[in-house]
Amino acid sequence: MxxxxxxxxxxxxxxxxxxxxxxxxxxxxxxxxxxxxxxxxxxxxxxxxxxxxxxxxxxxxxxxxxxxxxxxxxxxxxxxxxxxxxxxxxxxxxxxxxxxxxxxxxxxxxxxxxxxxxxxxxxxxxxxxxxxxxxxxxxxxxxxxxxxxxxxxxDYMILQKHYSLWTIFAEFRANNLKDSTKCSISQGNSLKTNEWCNFTNENNGYSYYCRKSKIKQLTCDRWSHSYSENRIAAPLNNTExxxxxxxxxxxxxxxxxxxxxxxxxRASNDMELPAPRTPCNKLPTVMTWQRTSPNGYFLQNKWHSLLCTNTLPRTTDAYRRCLKGRTLWLHGDSTSSQFKGALHSILHFPSHTDGHVPTTDTDVTHNFSISWHAHELPFYNGARRYDRSTHQGQNVMMDRLPNTTKDIVVLYMYVHFTLVHPDVFRRHVQRLVPSAKNLLARAPNVTLAVRGPHAFFRPMHGLLSYWGLLYTNIWHEAFASLQHKIVYLDFWDLTMAKTSRDFHPAEDTVKEMVHTMMSLMCFRK
Known part of the structure; x- marks a missing residue:
């Protein structure tokens, strides 16, 4: 052997x-x-x-x-x-x-x-x-x-063969019957396509298939919940x-x-490096897409951009004035839910976040909302069963916004896609582009951003920060024609400089990421 x-x-x-x-x-x-x-x-x-x-x-x-x-x-x-x-x-x-x-x-x-x-x-x-x-x-x-x-x-060879490192399951329910089957973003090379439920339409047009239940009463339309095993499912030998x-x-x-x-x-009498002259909310959006590195540094645990000067006060009042009359859409995964949590802490209003359940919280007194929604499948929910309605494509969210919207929309996909073939991430990103173009054309007061990948030290069972390098390039290629209209939130250097073992950045790091985001997007004309 x-x-x-x-x-x-x-x-x-x-x-x-x-x-x-x-x-x-x-x-x-x-x-x-x-x-x-x-x-x-x-x-x-x-x-x-x-x-x-x-x-x-x-x-x-x-x-x-x-x-x-x-x-x-x-x-x-x-x-x-x-x-x-x-x-x-x-x-x-x-x-x-x-x-x-x-x-x-x-x-x-x-x-x-x-x-x-x-x-x-x-x-x-x-x-x-x-x-x-x-x-x-x-x-x-x-x-x-x-x-x-x-x-x-x-890692790549496993993705080539098995399409995913972890396994997502569909749970079918009817009366007192219940059964679970494995799901995939591809049917593979199987000629028996009648063995699969095609849930592409239910997944907002993104490819998604689950094996049919062997229980006759549990037909495809009885799909009710999703969950996952958060471990590598591919057969491996000891060396691998x-x-x-x-x-x-x-x-x-x-x-x-x-x-x-x-x-x-220090040079002459300068105690610190001179700050850039351009305020962050006046930095041309195309400049946010430039791959200048480093684009900032930490000093006294505060992030200092080398592209622009952060003129937004780190105060509750400044954040409230920015968000007044608007909804901030932070759809994505648990690392975007962290942004929502940090904002609740800064803005001092209660959060009703419950795992991966979609949540929109509104501060009635100060007239703004913050929304979080899990992105479309593949999404690895863990052992908890989540209703099939939990996941929503970000293109659907953009298409539903009215022409009069003044909302702030942050497009983001990353961590869950590191568990599938890079082509899957590429297809999902490319499907966002038409909806983004349409939204910008019909809603002149909307503020749109793309949040790029972040770095982390160690993953759990195959999640690799490494893929963020490739995914950054995919975002840049797909949105090349819109870079003069959309802000790119580049957190790679920030999280390379501030180490985080887990793919969830530490709370103080998240607050620096959030403040950087707000400084670039608040009061932008």
Whole structure:
């Protein structure tokens, strides 16, 4: 068994070597990685060729090292600091391929300061990172192996074969009868399509299928609830479990043991980096889509944008004035529900949130509402059974808004889609575009935003922050024609600089994200 298992990866390596050898002169590395923002990811084309699934050849934090590219350790405020990271495996052998997802940041805990770095893959086991010196004083640069190439490729291979890492179930009910069946966004290659219930129409036009119940009385129209098993459902051998388990363990051991210490001196009499001149609510929307990195930094636990100046007071009254006469639509998943919770805390009015049940809360006294609704399936509700009406496509919500609306709409999908093939996310995002165009054309007073992915340290059972790199690109491609009308809420650098182990950011981080959102969208003309 062991010999056969290791023979397959070796054959994959031979095939990949032959391919690269024959196509090296025509291979466009700019198509393999995304250099504009400075953060890189493997394309699906590269992932399909596989890799060697042996834990001992994965990047190891104790063997790998980070060091300055240039000798001097003293920098001026505003300078760029360049470091290099060389990865080694558990046996101390130099890694010769790229594709590992590294997270690099600079911090000063005494000042509650941090800033993320732009990481570039050199395709040979080495990575460079550029960091901006944004506060005077001392700083330490650290690197973290967020996700290994081997895990990313294995994750993708599972999605190619099984369509989803976790399993969603449909529950059918009639009289005293009850039964559950597995669901999928695809019927696969099955020729027996009559074994499936096609719930695409019920899922607002997004592909969704569930196996028919073997109980005759429980026909497809008896679908009543959905739930999920929040664990990897695909059959795995021990080696594959070990590979996928690398990003579930405590993240601390995967921070490189070596770090870089630098000193930043202030320029002339400037104690801090000068703030941008443009107020955030006057920043042209197209500028919010620019992939400038870093686009901000933390100082005294407050987020400071490098694109604009936040002129919105952090007060209950300012938020109320912004929302007066409007509904703020925060549809999506539990990480958008966190935004709703943070706003309730700031605005001091009660929330009636109940898990994934759709909720619209209204402050009658101050005349505004905040709405949360779970996005369409695939959505992994966990063990609790939720009514089939729980989920709603965000395109449906936009189509229902009147022409006179002055509401603020934040489009957002992310965490649940990291469990399905990237093509599924691409299709769902693309379906939002016509509705967004129509809404902007017929409702001139609406304010529309797209919220991009955020980063996190460690997932639960296969959820990878890594896919946020690819999904950012998908949002940008799909909404390219609307970037002059829609605000892009870019929280990648913010959450790269402020570490969060779970895919739910910490409460103080969420409040900084919310205030950044409000500063960009409130009183925008």
């Amino acid at each position: 062991k010999k056969r298992y290791f023979a397959i990866p070796c054959l994959s390596v031979v095939i990949l070597f032959v391919y690269l050898h024959l196509n090296w002169n025509t291979l466009n590395l700019s198509q393999v990685y995304l250099p504009e923002r400075g953060v890189t990811y493997l394309t699906e084309k590269v992932m399909r060729y596989g890799t060697i699934f042996v834990p001992s050849v994965c990047a190891h934090p104790n063997k790998s090292r980070i060091y300055l590219k240039h000798a001097h350790k003293v920098y001026n405020l505003g300078d760029e600091v360049e470091v290099q990271i060389d990865l080694y495996d558990m046996l101390g052998n130099r890694k010769m391929t790229g594709g590992d997802f590294l997270r690099v940041w600079m911090e000063n805990p005494e000042r509650a300061a941090s800033v993320s770095g732009r990481v570039a893959d050199l395709y040979n086991g080495s990575y460079t990172a550029l960091l901006k010196a944004v506060w005077p004083g001392n700083a330490t640069i650290k690197a973290f192996i967020a996700t290994r190439r081997e895990e990313i490729v294995l 479990r070990n590979i996928l388990g690398l990003s579930v363990i405590d993240p601390k051991p995967d921070i490189l043991q070596t770090s870089v210490k630098v000193s930043v001196r």
